[in-house]
Amino acid sequence: MTEKVRVRFAPSPTGSLHIGGARTALFNLLFARHNGGVFILRIEDTDTERSREESVAQIIRSMKWLGLDWDEGPDKGGDYGPYFQSQRLELYRKEAERLLAEGKAYYCYCTPEELAARREAMLKAGKAPRYEGICRDLSEEERRKYEAEGRKPVIRLKVPQEGKTVVEDIIRGTVVFENSVLDDFIIMKSNGMPTYNFACVVDDHAMGITHVIRAEEHLSNTPKQIQVYKALGYEIPEFAHVPMILAPDRSKLSKRHGATSVEEFRDQGYLPQAIINYLTLLGWSPPDGEEILSMEKAIREFSLERVNKTAAIYDVKKLTWLNSHYLRELDLDYITSETIPFLVKKGIISEEESRQRYEYIKKAVEISRDRAKTLDELADSIAFFLKDVDEYEEKGVRKHFEKENAAELLLKGAEALEELERFDKEQAEIAFRSLADAMGVKAAELIHPTRLAITGRTVGPGLFDIIELLGREETARRMRKAARWIKESGNLTKAGGEN
RNA sequence: GGCCCUGUGGUCAAGUGGUUAAGACACCGCUCUUUCAAGGCGGUAACAGGGGUUCGACUCCCCUCAGGGUCACCA
Numbered sequence: 133m134t135e136k137v138r139v140r141f142a143p144s145p146t147g148s149l150h151i152g153g154a155r156t157a158l159f160n161l162l163f164a165r166h167n168g169g170v171f172i173l174r175i176e177d178t179d180t181e182r183s184r185e186e187s188v189a190q191i192i193r194s195m196k197w198l199g200l201d202w203d204e205g206p207d208k209g210g211d212y213g214p215y216f217q218s219q220r221l222e223l224y225r226k227e228a229e230r231l232l233a234e235g236k237a238y239y240c241y242c243t244p245e246e247l248a249a250r251r252e253a254m255l256k257a258g259k260a261p262r263y264e265g266i267c268r269d270l271s272e273e274e275r276r277k278y279e280a281e282g283r284k285p286v287i288r289l290k291v292p293q294e295g296k297t298v299v300e301d302i303i304r305g306t307v308v309f310e311n312s313v314l315d316d317f318i319i320m321k322s323n324g325m326p327t328y329n330f331a332c333v334v335d336d337h338a339m340g341i342t343h344v345i346r347a348e349e350h351l352s353n354t355p356k357q358i359q360v361y362k363a364l365g366y367e368i369p370e371f372a373h374v375p376m377i378l379a380p381d382r383s384k385l386s387k388r389h390g391a392t393s394v395e396e397f398r399d400q401g402y403l404p405q406a407i408i409n410y411l412t413l414l415g416w417s418p419p420d421g422e423e424i425l426s427m428e429k430a431i432r433e434f435s436l437e438r439v440n441k442t443a444a445i446y447d448v449k450k451l452t453w454l455n456s457h458y459l460r461e462l463d464l465d466y467i468t469s470e471t472i473p474f475l476v477k478k479g480i481i482s483e484e485e486s487r488q489r490y491e492y493i494k495k496a497v498e499i500s501r502d503r504a505k506t507l508d509e510l511a512d513s514i515a516f517f518l519k520d521v522d523e524y525e526e527k528g529v530r531k532h533f534e535k536e537n538a539a540e541l542l543l544k545g546a547e548a549l550e551e552l553e554r555f556d557k558e559q560a561e562i563a564f565r566s567l568a569d570a571m572g573v574k575a576a577e578l579i580h581p582t583r584l585a586i587t588g589r590t591v592g593p594g595l596f597d598i599i600e601l602l603g604r605e606e607t608a609r610r611m612r613k614a615a616r617w618i619k620e621s622g623n624l625t626k627a628g629g630e631n
Numbered sequence: 632g633g634c635c636c637u638g639u640g641g642u643c644a645a646g647u648g649g650u651u652a653a654g655a656c657a658c659c660g661c662u663c664u665u666u667c668a669a670g671g672c673g674g675u676a677a678c679a680g681g682g683g684u685u686c687g688a689c690u691c692c693c694c695u696c697a698g699g700g701u702c703a704c705c706a
Contacts, residue, residue: 142706143706144705144706146705178705181705182705243704244703244704247703248703251703255632258632261633261702262702284704304636307635308635309635310634313633313635315702323704327703327705328706329706331706332706348635348636348699349699349706350700351635351636351701352634352636352700353706355635376699376700382699383699413655414643417643417644419645421654423644423654423655423656441636441637442637442644443636443637444643444644445643446642447656447657449642449656449657450642450655450656450657452656453655453657454656456668456669502669503667503669528666564665574665576666577665578665579665579666580665582665583665589666589667590666591666591668592666592667592668593668594664594665594666595665596665
């Protein structure tokens with residue numbers, strides 16, 4: 133193949149970018165980059181009813197966030213633009229008129245109501261509902277009559293009723309459709325807009341698309357589109373229909389399945405690297421079986437031949453695993469700056485504060501990120517570094533605060549820290565261990581209540597890392613505060629018991 | 632319902648006539664350990680069913696079943 137590879141992702145802006153669309157875009161990108169080709173973004177906004185400006189913005193935002201950068205398209209331009217179908221109406225009109233002139237298409241005056249009625253009748257008769265070519269051979273006189281009635285016609289393509297249409301698909305192989313199952317479908321609506329199957333073909337040709345890589349739901353559209361290619365005298369591109377992504381209940385992805393849009397995952401604290409990695413593995417696998425893949429490596433190894441045929445159910449657990457992997461492996465400054473918006477959103481700190489205390493936050497992230505699964509979780513887990521503890525985890529209280537020496541241990545521990553000549557985590561640990569020794573308890577018996585006292589929780593980073601970062605004063609303060617809390621709640625419990 | 636696609640463990644997924652049927656996530660143990668993770672070690676678990684073809688089928692063919700897609704003046 134000497135021709136330069138040109139592929140496109142062509143979403144319709146009727147909603148947010150969901151992970152299925154993102155995966156299709158990703159495979160297009162991977163294929164283009166692997167072959168040194170061009171990746172194009174084209175907005176298919178021919179549905180005037182449902183297309184929304186906000187959707188366009190959202191899709192673009194999501195794609196950029198994921199790092200799915202296109203070479204030609206909105207925001208970028210290119211030699212084959214415009215990249216919005218709504219701005220290419222002249223082209224479709226011209227090509228439709230050509231078909232009309234060549235006798236390959238015709239005006240149809242049937243109204244939507246008439247069509248719906250006929251469709252229903254056919255369905256009732258147990259037949260496949262298809263347009264039967266009623267207006268195929270209208271006389272001039274009949275046409276004039278309809279025009280006089282004020283009917284606005286659509287344009288239909290004359291589709292041969294004999295023979296077969298063969299789709300050669302890189303992923304699925306040869307797929308044969310009987311032409312008798314096709315009908316004279318509409319290529320131009322009565323409002324002058326093209327239909328999907330027409331605009332798509334006209335644009336794919338006009339934009340020099342060499343490989344049409346799209347979701348499997350379009351496989352049954354392909355014979356129709358091939359008919360358009362033939363009628364228009366266009367060269368037919370290569371097709372590759374990638375398997376769909378299904379919800380855990382095996383049905384098509386929708387809102388009711390929880391997070392399915394890219395933005396929702398972002399808001400839940402998933403990293404683009406994790407999502408890309410996960411999506412890369414859905415329907416494709418590298419020859420070496422490696423599962424942790426950067427976009428670069430995926431580009432190097434990608435081929436359509438290794439894309440499998442079976443629909444995949446997406447599994448958030450594995451995405452989450454990848455996310456925690458990237459949370460601990462990626463650049464610390466990057467993870468820190470990605471975490472901050474979550475801290476702000478949760479009201480843990482202000483934006484201003486986040487700038488002032490950046491280095492401190494970074495250290496908190498450093499010692500905490502190994503345990504978090506999402507940025508959201510990470511933000512929660514470092515909250516105690518940024519604001520005082522006002523609650524203690526209940527089961528921790530029962531386990532670590534209800535021992536009779538708990539308060540004393542905390543008080544002594546705080547003292548020990550304050551008496552330290554040099555304060556760092558090594559010294560703190562030495563101090564704690566010798567204090568435990570002196571009091572005849574195991575170090576753990578001091579460590580656990582202390583963690584609960586200064587973090588409010590029973591789980592978290594190594595205690596001495598926490599202490600060092602939190603600082604001697606704050607640590608001691610929180611330990612005393614907890615000791616007081618223990619005594620007070622102890623009294624309360626007793627008082628309550630006596631009544 | 633017609634047409635089309637698909638069918639390897641709970642999920643993702645290697646595998647292209649001869650394998651002890653990889654690996655990953657999840658799950659369960661053990662280990663490490665101040666907790667929780669991470670890590671290390673080990674474990675449970677699969678070729679939808681039935682017919683062929685073949686010396687030999689997860690691999691090829693047919694049927695059944697199951698799942699999905701599509702049948703719009705939506706894309």
